Amino acid sequence: MLTFVFSVYITDGIAADEVTGTAALSGAQTWAGVVIALICPLMGVFADRYGRRRRLLGISTLGLVLAMASLFWAEPDPSYLMFAVIMLAVASVVSEIASVFYNGMLLQIATPSTFGRISGMGWGLGYLGGLVALVVCLFAFVLGRETANIQPVALLCAAWTGIFCLPLLLIGPNTAPAENVGRFSVIGAYRDIVARIVALWRTQRSLLHFFVSSAIFRDGLGAVFAFAGIIAAGSFGFSTEEVIYLGIAANLVAGISTWTLGRVDDRLGPRVVIISGLVLLVVACTAVFLTTATTAFWICAIVISASVGPVQSASRSMLARMTPPGLENENFGLYATSGRAVSFLAPFAFTVAISIGGTQKAGILGIVVVLVIGLLAFLPLRATNGVRDAAV
Template sequence: MATSPDPADDGWSSSSSAGPAAEPGSSRPDNTFAPAGFTAAGHATGDSGPGPRTTDRRTLRKQVASFALWDGGMSAFSSVILTFVFATYVASAVAAEGAVGDEAIKAAQDHGSQVLTTWQSVGAVAVALLAPLLGNLADSGGGRNALLRITTLGTVAVIALMPLVALDSDFLTLGAILIALAVVFSELAGVFVNSVLPEISTPANRGRVSGTAWAVGYWGSIVCLALVLVLFVMPGTGLLGITGDDGWNLRAIPIFVAIWILVGTLPLMIWAPRHRARTPGASWNPVQGYVSIVKHVRRALHEEPVMLMYLVASAVYRDGLGAVFSIAGVLAANAYGFSTVEVIIFGIAANLVAGFGVFIGGRIDDRVGPRPVIIGGCVGIIVLGLVVLVFGSTAVFWVAGLAICLFVGPVQSASRNLLTRLSRPGRETENFGLYATTGRALGFLGTAAFALTVWISGDTRTGILGIVLVMALGLAAFFPIPLGAAGRAVKADGAPASAG
């Protein structure tokens, strides 16, 4: 596993570590509506936005390492629970228990998938409504770290309840509800964690810090999936010797995952930098919060139109990115005949490649800026997706599919970095709440396009075309956005690295 980046290198100087920069516009008339570190015209000012909260290098290293470890811990939820193991157990084994005959089993599994996705849609609505509201609360009252702990521990608690889902079709709805609830808690926790990034980095090294955290997340998934495979799934009952009676070999996995997440996320819950309140002492209630958000969006239409355009465009291509991993197991099993063990091995390989890609991509981000990384990554995914579509062999799926994973992480990491550059100081958490909301509002595109393509063609393999089209749509929306210096690299002194 890679070491976390040293915050004393690549962009930290005594001036940039001195604390938060002045609000844009405090000394420059043309900065009134500019994001942190940039003028309204998109030129770098040398300010670092919120910047590191401390000048102590040891504390900064600890915070950066904790930030990366959080991704390494929480990634076990998406890889083990949501994608490759437990959700499959609920939608397939639990749903079909007691069914007799191939047709009855298929019908029961289709019903299981419908129940699972329906409850996840309910969860998506909850995230869309709560993410900006809680982001507004975190920024207004300074309670970001408390909310981070509550939502992270909420994720752990819900996952720890999943062994209650017995191998009985009567437990299908319970399993779907628990998975959806865990999604809500984890998505909300991600909003608060993302807002930590600008407080432990500068514009010059933010891509490296973000990319390393994403890489640790992917590599955490690899280790966790490998341990699940060896301890619970193979050979036979796994090394722990837990039998498959009543599904206990799979039902025990969430306990392991809950412990994994708790251990990985605990350091950041302890050492997250203090988040200053935007309006300390002011009263707050949900109605006021939503009113404030509406005012913020209306004001942003005039003052921050670039950020709003970016939120919409990125929501489209980010949904395509999410679909790449969410349907990878289904595509491997249904279109290429992978067994459960082969799907898990493919998942391990995919995360290994993705971790390497995002680790390198974060450094490229710092050298050339987030815009070229996002464009190049989207183009790579589109081209390789077409290769998978045209050449239907299993070997091509392995090679091109893993190559796609090489680009997914860098685009995700660069997208997070870019939003921190476009956010005004004191608005980071709220903007990441809107980031989550726009993502959820358009979160049906990738899976819907996949399903529609399969329905039209009658072939699961062609579903990749739907994802390719969503990625192309997102890229077309992103390409013309006038990001200015926010999309380019920044030197350690805050000056633009290039004019291109």
């Protein structure tokens, strides 16, 4: 909901002009990505060693709720621009920290035979929740008003997050501390991460290849949704109401496609889903840059929405297939770490493209570049199913 509503409010309602607002927002998200890359891997190591995953999730969720709620005080005036983009960046950082602990719970509630199904269901229900939240936002703050009242959306997001996270925080799986753990060392934690990567290079190079390539294209996937509403409003003249309709359609299509293409994943393999989805994304995003027609933009947006979810789900499925028994925790931890290590890449490319092109819509070419790099890096990969590769 913040993606499709509040980010547009920042660029169109707070900033002096759309280019300035978009550049400030993407710049803040770039720095948020840097912070995420530095902090989140440490949080994963900390949780593995000291346990109490549910408590850590509760603390980070509280931080997210407070960061969201603070945006209520972002007035529609250019003097509030820096406050708004900084607090949205803080919300992004805390959200990613919370996801470290949340994703770790998946291995406690699923078995190898149900991991893909539960992961895909999680993505699909997440999109459904986003759809419902956008409908509530539409009727509560937009329809029937001459001017949309966006500031309360921040409070709605905060309340929505807190309420629906509460059951997990109360009854979700917890973890006990590891045995014989000493005092936490930041340098030691980074040393352990590097040691894991070196071990993969020596023993399972295809898996390391997957971590690197998927980290790149997953960052592009996140940027597609993060900046979709901004481009719709700034470059195609969408009103707040129309942006919300776009968000509803995008979440609906993404949820349906993620569930239905799970069978294609099982039948043809996740590699087919990932490559075809990335190709469609590159074509559709490029078409968005080239077109000025609203109808063409809607068609491209539907294609993009139908592609993002299946690629996200198939990426997790592919890692599950490549992971040897007994290495699930380590590999999914590295999967999260690698994704966050480049989480600044797409926002940075988006900002640079705007600076070069001089228009907001040029930013999407930066995302296209990231997706293409990720696709090209992924293409040579020939995955094995839980078998150690010979180091080449």
